[in-house]
Amino acid sequence: MFRPGGRRLLHGVFGSSASGEGRLLLMNINTPDEQMGGCSFEHAMEYLQQIASSPQAEAYDGVSLNLTGMTIINNRFGMDNGSKVMHAYIAQLKSRIGDDGVIARIGGDRFFAVYRKEHREDVIACVKGVILKLPEVTDQGIFMSSNAGFIRISEEKDAPALMNAMNTARRIAKYRPNTTWLFYDEEIRRKLNYEKQVETMFRTAIAAEEFQVYYQPKVELHRYHLCGAEALCRWFHNGQMMMPGDFIPVLERNGAICDLDFYVLEHVCRDLRKWLDEGRKIVCVSVNLSRCNLGNPELLDRIVNTIRKYSLPEGTVEIEVTETASEVSFHELQKLIVGLREAGIPCSLDDFGAGYSSMSTLSEIPWSFIKIDRSLVPVGNGEPKDEKRKILIRSIVSMAEALGISCITEGVETLSQSVFLKSIDCYLAQGFFFDRPMPREQFESRL
Numbered sequence: 001m002f003r004p005g006g007r008r009l010l011h012g013v014f015g016s017s018a019s020g021e022g023r024l025l026l027m028n029i030n031t032p033d034e035q036m037g038g039c040s041f042e043h044a045m046e047y048l049q050q051i052a053s054s055p056q057a058e059a060y061d062g063v064s065l066n067l068t069g070m071t072i073i074n075n076r077f078g079m080d081n082g083s084k085v086m087h088a089y090i091a092q093l094k095s096r097i098g099d100d101g102v103i104a105r106i107g108g109d110r111f112f113a114v115y116r117k118e119h120r121e122d123v124i125a126c127v128k129g130v131i132l133k134l135p136e137v138t139d140q141g142i143f144m145s146s147n148a149g150f151i152r153i154s155e156e157k158d159a160p161a162l163m164n165a166m167n168t169a170r171r172i173a174k175y176r177p178n179t180t181w182l183f184y185d186e187e188i189r190r191k192l193n194y195e196k197q198v199e200t201m202f203r204t205a206i207a208a209e210e211f212q213v214y215y216q217p218k219v220e221l222h223r224y225h226l227c228g229a230e231a232l233c234r235w236f237h238n239g240q241m242m243m244p245g246d247f248i249p250v251l252e253r254n255g256a257i258c259d260l261d262f263y264v265l266e267h268v269c270r271d272l273r274k275w276l277d278e279g280r281k282i283v284c285v286s287v288n289l290s291r292c293n294l295g296n297p298e299l300l301d302r303i304v305n306t307i308r309k310y311s312l313p314e315g316t317v318e319i320e321v322t323e324t325a326s327e328v329s330f331h332e333l334q335k336l337i338v339g340l341r342e343a344g345i346p347c348s349l350d351d352f353g354a355g356y357s358s359m360s361t362l363s364e365i366p367w368s369f370i371k372i373d374r375s376l377v378p379v380g381n382g383e384p385k386d387e388k389r390k391i392l393i394r395s396i397v398s399m400a401e402a403l404g405i406s407c408i409t410e411g412v413e414t415l416s417q418s419v420f421l422k423s424i425d426c427y428l429a430q431g432f433f434f435d436r437p438m439p440r441e442q443f444e445s446r447l
Contacts, residue, residue: 044104048114049159060153061117064166065093065127065146066174067109073142081137088132089144096122112166114153124150127181147174148181155184168192171253198250201237206263211235213267215285215443217435218408221418221427226446228284230320230430231268232437233260257290264288265306268317271440273310280447286318286348294332300339307345314344320371322350323361330361337365348408353396362403370400374411374431378420390420397426 051060067086074082090111094103097115105111115123129145149169156162165184168191173182182188205211211233218228235242251257265287275282293299307317319340321333337347348369349361353376362370376396378389393409400407409421412431421429 041104041106044102044112044114045159045163047102048153048162051114052153052157052159052162057154058152059116060114061120061123061150062112062114062153062162062166063123063127063148063150064106064112064163064170065110065148066170067111067144067146068180069144070109077137081134084134084137085132085142085144088134089126089130092130092132093123093126096126112163117152120150124181145180149173149184150181151184165189165192168195195250195253198247199254199256202247202251202256205235205237206259210237211260211263212439213264213271214437214439216430216437217443217446218283218286218428218430219434221422221429224434226283227428228286228318229443230286230437231264231288233264234437252290252292255292258293258296261287261289261293262302262306265303265317269307269310269312271444272312272316275444275447276312280444282316282447284316284318284346286320288320288350291322291329291333294329294336300336300343303340304343304345315346318346318348318368320348320350323352334365337367341366341368353392362399362405367405369406369408369428370396372396372407372409372426374409377409377411377417380414380416380420393426394424397424401425 048062051057067089070082070086073085077085086109090103093111093113094101096119097103097113098119101113101115101119103111103113113123127146127148129143131141131143133141147170149166149171151162151165151169153162156165165188169182169184169188172188172191173179176182212235214232214234215229216232217226218230219225220227233244233248235247248257251260268285268287272282272285289303296302303319321337323330323333340347346368347366348371349365349367350371351373352370354373372393376389376393378386378393380386397407406428407426408428408430409426410430412418412421412429412433414433417431418429418433421427
């Protein structure tokens, strides 16, 4: 049985075929846990490089897979049974890739495989989904599928480049409607080249302060007056403004977003100090913190010290974070928010209702605010789906009030939406109906 801390799935070693050509053979399931992401992965990458450098490259595909739904399975059946489900799914994939195929674990619920292209349709069928029969876990069949990125090995000559291409295709497939898998192609190649350009430009850009903080006002709906703002980031390069969607996802993937988060926090604190010194009446400004920061043991101290360096009044800066589906990250998030609240720094749960919304996130973490995601805001068309949005948002506001947490709704774009929010006692809002994000100079004129 595959257990955390015990045994893992698949392990590869080099052997020789009758023709004397080196190849990677699939071995037994009794590989020690610590070798799953080390030796096995290294051997598989070596095999990938060997295929890519050989005349046989035309005959092979590669695929990077991210198993879907493992958090739900682990929560429902427990970690041990979740491991059995993962084991069974990878065994299904193993049976489809042929004797010349290899599977290795990248980490967590991510794997990659190399196989001869005549097995392509069988592998795609497994990616789309299989029903696993595991009576020791449940009497019902378990449907398992993956998000996957494929590549023809002949596309690249370098194993890391092949892996990067597969992972890029997989990430795009994950967020593209009506599909769970993609083959690496020219469009994705252009996207990958763009990401490399962003990564190359970032360090120079942050040193040159090409990133500017924009402020989007938050409005109190009793009297429709300014009550706060969210700090957002815009990148001006060669006189052109790059929108966040063009660079934030890239920086999140390579970890550079952590540096940008603190760049924004520093500039917000600097602006607030300037406005105070000028005698302006300031409002609380919220700063987004990427989950990539979780795991940094110095995170809490760095946030607190940055804010205190500018001698700002308590409650002047708010930290916005999104929730996480990872149990480990949840405890790190909980520890961070508790520490920030003890330091007098308010915290808000961003994008509530957009993804993995757990009641434990509300009950076990001392949030100051819940920020209701724009996807739950009724559009006012009277359709059944819109009526469900009204029920959901009304319930969230009521629940938050009972828990002593204030609600703010983002994405408000019409008067009717504003009126509806007031009718359900949600009196904080943000959106284009009130103001778009604006440069510092324009925002400070509102203070």
